[in-house]
Amino acid sequence: MALLVGNVAWSREDAAVRRALSERLGVPAARLRRVEMVRRSLDGRRRPPRWMSTWKVEVDDGLEAEILARRPPGVRRYTERDEARRGRLSLPARRWRGPGRPIVVGAGPAGLFAAWRLAEAGAPVLLLERGDPVEERQRRVRRFLRHGELDPESNLLFGEGGAGTFSDGKIYTRRRDGEVGWILRVLVEHGADPAILEEGWAHIGTDRIREILPRMRAALVGRGAEIRFRAAVADLLVEERRCVGVRLADGEEIAGSPVLVAPGHSARDTWAMLVAAGARAVQRPIRVGVRVEHPQKRIDLARYGRPRGELPAASYRLRSHPPGGRVRAAHTFCMCPGGTVVPATNHPGRVVVNGMSFSRRASWWANSAVVAEVPVSDYDDPADPLAGVRYQDALERAAFAAGGGAFRAPAQRLVDFLDGRVTADLPRVSYPRGVTPADLRAILPEPVAVALAAAFRHFDRRLPGFICEEAVLIAPESRTTSPVRFLRDEAGASPTVAGLHVLGEGAGYAGGIASAALDGLRAAEAILAAPATRPLSGR
Numbered sequence: 309m310a311l312l313v314g315n316v317a318w319s320r321e322d323a324a325v326r327r328a329l330s331e332r333l334g335v336p337a338a339r340l341r342r343v344e345m346v347r348r349s350l351d352g353r354r355r356p357p358r359w360m361s362t363w364k365v366e367v368d369d370g371l372e373a374e375i376l377a378r379r380p381p382g383v384r385r386y387t388e389r390d391e392a393r394r395g396r397l398s399l400p401a402r403r404w405r406g407p408g409r410p411i412v413v414g415a416g417p418a419g420l421f422a423a424w425r426l427a428e429a430g431a432p433v434l435l436l437e438r439g440d441p442v443e444e445r446q447r448r449v450r451r452f453l454r455h456g457e458l459d460p461e462s463n464l465l466f467g468e469g470g471a472g473t474f475s476d477g478k479i480y481t482r483r484r485d486g487e488v489g490w491i492l493r494v495l496v497e498h499g500a501d502p503a504i505l506e507e508g509w510a511h512i513g514t515d516r517i518r519e520i521l522p523r524m525r526a527a528l529v530g531r532g533a534e535i536r537f538r539a540a541v542a543d544l545l546v547e548e549r550r551c552v553g554v555r556l557a558d559g560e561e562i563a564g565s566p567v568l569v570a571p572g573h574s575a576r577d578t579w580a581m582l583v584a585a586g587a588r589a590v591q592r593p594i595r596v597g598v599r600v601e602h603p604q605k606r607i608d609l610a611r612y613g614r615p616r617g618e619l620p621a622a623s624y625r626l627r628s629h630p631p632g633g634r635v636r637a638a639h640t641f642c643m644c645p646g647g648t649v650v651p652a653t654n655h656p657g658r659v660v661v662n663g664m665s666f667s668r669r670a671s672w673w674a675n676s677a678v679v680a681e682v683p684v685s686d687y688d689d690p691a692d693p694l695a696g697v698r699y700q701d702a703l704e705r706a707a708f709a710a711g712g713g714a715f716r717a718p719a720q721r722l723v724d725f726l727d728g729r730v731t732a733d734l735p736r737v738s739y740p741r742g743v744t745p746a747d748l749r750a751i752l753p754e755p756v757a758v759a760l761a762a763a764f765r766h767f768d769r770r771l772p773g774f775i776c777e778e779a780v781l782i783a784p785e786s787r788t789t790s791p792v793r794f795l796r797d798e799a800g801a802s803p804t805v806a807g808l809h810v811l812g813e814g815a816g817y818a819g820g821i822a823s824a825a826l827d828g829l830r831a832a833e834a835i836l837a838a839p840a841t842r843p844l845s846g847r
């Protein structure tokens with residue numbers, strides 16, 4: 309029998325933890341059998357900040373009832389759900405019953421986890437990825453970051469691991485359930501730090517993700533999957549409104565079913581191909597804005613009230629909701645403590661920024677997206693499901709032009725953005741392609757610029773020092789989410805093209821590594837479990 313005990317000051321010393329637990333439970337430490345940490349997170353609101361933790365405590369049956377009857381604060385029975393959240397859930401055993409082979413398109417988190425689950429069930433999965441395996445992809449990315457030579461097929465967004473590979477590697481979601489726990493466990497089994505199972509704000513880091521991917525690739529192949537890189541799917545083979553395979557960019561046709569397409573938020577050609585093939589899609593609102601970069605030390609001081617010492621690089625999460633509704637809401641997103649701002653584009657002639665970090669989060673800078681809402685009414689055509697792509701694209705082209713080419717990004721000191729002047733002297737920033745002073749109000753759509761200005765003033769009240777001479781805005785952050793959603797029936801398939809499943813962030817159902825992986829896992833589960841979605845016979 310076990311109890312879950314929350315809100316316990318964390319200590320490295322086993323004896324100190326046992327003492328705290330025994331005080332909370334009102335029983336001698338000797339009567340606590342086994343204790344295991346379930347979760348730990350830093351409470352930065354306290355001065356000084358403090359690590360707090362949650363524990364599983366095993367006690368004898370009779371004692372458990374006695375303790376619960378006294379209702380000590382933060383204590384309840386430890387349940388199977390708690391166990392599942394820690395990655396200790398076994399998914400139901402499934403067997404692939406299809407006659408053909410399922411095809412998964414895209415090796416980002418959604419495609420990888422869909423392929424993983426299908427292969428685990430014995431399906432002879434074919435995984436097609438337009439970019440390179442991670443080792444070669446790293447070389448291409450290095451060339452791009454150093455010399456501006458962009459490979460449109462293999463870059464910061466495309467290639468093994470998808471957009472998650474050169475990312476910050478934050479892997480928390482709002483949900484923390486058994487399936488997410490299972491995903492985290494798979495990552496740990498392939499090299500992620502086991503602490504991600506316990507950390508409240510788990511983070512892997514791009515360096516570790518790049519080590520995990522080849523191990524997952526080997527394990528997938530070991531389970532009978534075939535993986536082909538540099539295999540861009542240019543078309544779907546559709547017969548009588550059923551997807552029965554794919555055509556690659558070089559003209560090769562491959563039969564297989566079902567077809568699971570997990571294209572991510574930047575494969576605009578793949579979206580167009582899906583729509584042209586008959587997959588029903590609708591517009592989605594997006595959020596756009598800038599990356600703000602501060603010296604990490606400044607954020608540490610603002611959050612901790614002192615230099616961080618042993619504590620992790622401090623982060624923040626801020627939101628602005630101006631009353632009255634005339635000025636749009638804005639919020640921070642994907643904050644990267646100790647990270648760098650990167651040129652996250654796969655398209656020549658476009659500048660898009662995002663944030664990345666290594667596992668140690670040791671860079672001199674802190675950056676975060678600050679984005680405002682863009683409703684679909686801002687798009688140029690209410691009837692075209694891909695109108696949001698044009699909205700993003702126009703912004704990214706304008707930013708490329710303002711940057712002066714070679715993927716330099718337009719930038720402005722935050723104080724100058726608020727005062728309406730172009731910055732004369734930009735400080736050093738982490739963005740590797742270089743920045744060019746620009747008037748960001750002239751690049752950003754007006755309601756977005758107004759919302760950001762209001763948000764920065766609000767954030768400075770919440771986090772004093774947010775507005776400072778050293779803070780620099782780098783633009784644009786235009787791909788925080790997908791501007792399109794592919795509709796699904798109850799079984800998760802396209803309602804208009806049988807045997808087609810569009811997954812992950814590019815489908816409009818996920819917004820991060822963990823949620824995309826979860827969407828991929830669920831699509832595979834639905835295919836394996838539901839007789840109604842059993843594979844259609846391939847050609």
Ligand SMILES: Cc1cc2nc3c(=O)[nH]c(=O)nc-3n(C[C@H](O)[C@H](O)[C@H](O)COP(=O)(O)OP(=O)(O)OC[C@H]3O[C@@H](n4cnc5c(N)ncnc54)[C@H](O)[C@@H]3O)c2cc1C
Nearest residue numbers: 414416418438470471475476477478541572812813820821
């Ligand atoms: C710089 C950066 C930092 C980020 N940081 C974080 C973070 O810290 N935490 C977090 O949760 N999320 C983060 N994200 C977002 C996260 O990476 C994505 O939400 C997630 O990767 C989406 O997963 P996905 O599988 O849906 O798509 P993707 O990861 O985008 O994968 C799609 C894959 O499909 C392939 N593909 C597309 N079209 C085709 C085709 N026609 N044929 C064959 N292959 C194709 C692409 O090459 C790509 O590899 C970050 C994103 C970026 C760009």
